[in-house]
Amino acid sequence: MKCSDISKMYGLPETDPHHAEVQAHLRGCFICRARWDDQDALRRLIALKRYEQPAPGLEARCLAAIHLRLAAQPENTGWWRTTLSAWPVAFQPAQLVWAAAAAVLLLLGGVYVLTPPSGSPGPARPAPALALEGHILIQPPDAPPLTLPGVPPMVVAASNREPARMDYGPGAAVPVNYPY
Amino acid sequence: MNEQNETTPPPAEVPDEGELLQRARRRDRAAGDELVRRYHGRIYNLLYHMTASREDAEDLTQDVFVKAFAALHRFRGGSSFYTWLYRIAINHGINFLKKRGRRETLSLDNLDQAIERDPFYVELRARESPVREASLAELQNKLNVALQQLSDKHRTVVVLHDIQGLPHPEIASMLKTSEGTVRSRLFYARRQLQQALKEFAP
Ligand SMILES: [Zn+2]
Numbered sequence: 480m481k482c483s484d485i486s487k488m489y490g491l492p493e494t495d496p497h498h499a500e501v502q503a504h505l506r507g508c509f510i511c512r513a514r515w516d517d518q519d520a521l522r523r524l525i526a527l528k529r530y531e532q533p534a535p536g537l538e539a540r541c542l543a544a545i546h547l548r549l550a551a552q553p554e555n556t557g558w559w560r561t562t563l564s565a566w567p568v569a570f571q572p573a574q575l576v577w578a579a580a581a582a583v584l585l586l587l588g589g590v591y592v593l594t595p596p597s598g599s600p601g602p603a604r605p606a607p608a609l610a611l612e613g614h615i616l617i618q619p620p621d622a623p624p625l626t627l628p629g630v631p632p633m634v635v636a637a638s639n640r641e642p643a644r645m646d647y648g649p650g651a652a653v654p655v656n657y658p659y
Numbered sequence: 660m661n662e663q664n665e666t667t668p669p670p671a672e673v674p675d676e677g678e679l680l681q682r683a684r685r686r687d688r689a690a691g692d693e694l695v696r697r698y699h700g701r702i703y704n705l706l707y708h709m710t711a712s713r714e715d716a717e718d719l720t721q722d723v724f725v726k727a728f729a730a731l732h733r734f735r736g737g738s739s740f741y742t743w744l745y746r747i748a749i750n751h752g753i754n755f756l757k758k759r760g761r762r763e764t765l766s767l768d769n770l771d772q773a774i775e776r777d778p779f780y781v782e783l784r785a786r787e788s789p790v791r792e793a794s795l796a797e798l799q800n801k802l803n804v805a806l807q808q809l810s811d812k813h814r815t816v817v818v819l820h821d822i823q824g825l826p827h828p829e830i831a832s833m834l835k836t837s838e839g840t841v842r843s844r845l846f847y848a849r850r851q852l853q854q855a856l857k858e859f860a861p
Contacts, residue, residue: 486846487839490820490827520860521849523779525821528802530774531767533703534713541699542692544721549691549728 480504485511489518676740684731695724698741701823702748708818709752709811710759711803712766719755723748738832745833753811765803770795789858798859805855813848816841 480500488501505512674693682690702723707716727747734743774780774795783790790798806814819830820841831838853860
């Protein structure tokens with residue numbers, strides 16, 4: 480064993496297979512012996528810090544603060560947590576992200592398979608019941624008068640009717656005359 | 660049969676840790692309290708030596724248990740609960756120190772007078788060394804200042820090994836590193852401490 484190896488062996492337990500070899504080196508090498516003793520003295524000097532004692536009542540203060548903080552947390556016992564905690568393996572956040580990504584991909588795949596080809600006739604697009612564009616109210620011709628909670632019914636002037644300005648189904652662009 | 664034996668209540672059973680953890684997962688407060696009672700001292704101690712501040716250590720100890728209880732459903736017993744709790748404490752302590760930065764003022768715990776009977780301390784006092792002249796408070800301050808000068812990872816291994824007396828394999832498991840790395844960090848940390856404490860080191 481070389482002197483450079485000894486620095487990696489400080490604190491080696493006696494049960495370690497290298498222990499006897501280290502001791503043999505230390506018996507024959509004055510420099511390593513001195514370094515070894517310095518390390519041990521430092522360890523014992525620093526260990527004097529174990530006599531520092533926390534202020535009395537630490538346990539009671541900790542318990543009280545932990546109770547308060549846990550009580551302030553929302554109860555987190557949703558069905559998903561109960562289910563996950565019943566599994567024999569612990570899920571890491573990264574695993575959950577992968578599982579969620581796989582579920583989304585499966586869902587998208589399912590939607591793709593079930594969607595009819597683009598050439599086939601789809602259901603007729605219904606006219607929008609109501610849309611506002613600037614101050615123009617676009618309304619299907621036979622729609623009932625617009626009412627909003629707390630607002631008197633709008634009076635739509637028939638003479639103001641103009642052709643629909645937007646091409647999305649039968650409807651008319653109607654300037655609104657607000658009665659106020 | 661001795662009458663006293665019949666009337667003496669049987670010693671309270673110490674609950675098994677696995678059972679305590681099961682109950683704590685179901686938010687059983689008594690079980691949670693028992694876990695706090697078992698480990699708060701060691702966790703506080705670790706965080707105190709890492710931060711050299713009794714107030715910070717106390718706040719961080721509470722944080723560690725709140726975090727641990729919130730994440731208890733993720734603990735599956737791959738390591739011991741104690742190792743897992745220590746890991747939370749070490750990570751939390753190091754993150755805190757990164758945010759706090761270096762602090763010059765220390766807030767130290769009181770020294771137990773039992774130190775005066777410690778064989779190594781008695782030996783130091785008997786020698787022709789500055790320890791003979793220094794007050795206990797001075798020595799305590801020097802040790803803390805020196806420890807605070809180490810990097811977080813070096814200080815952590817010194818606290819775990821030299822102060823808390825944990826063996827290398829356990830420290831390696833807590834830090835998720837090899838025993839060789841733990842030993843080499845200890846070696847370099849002590850060399851640095853030797854510089855800072857050369858007046859006290861024999
Ligand atoms: Zn040598």
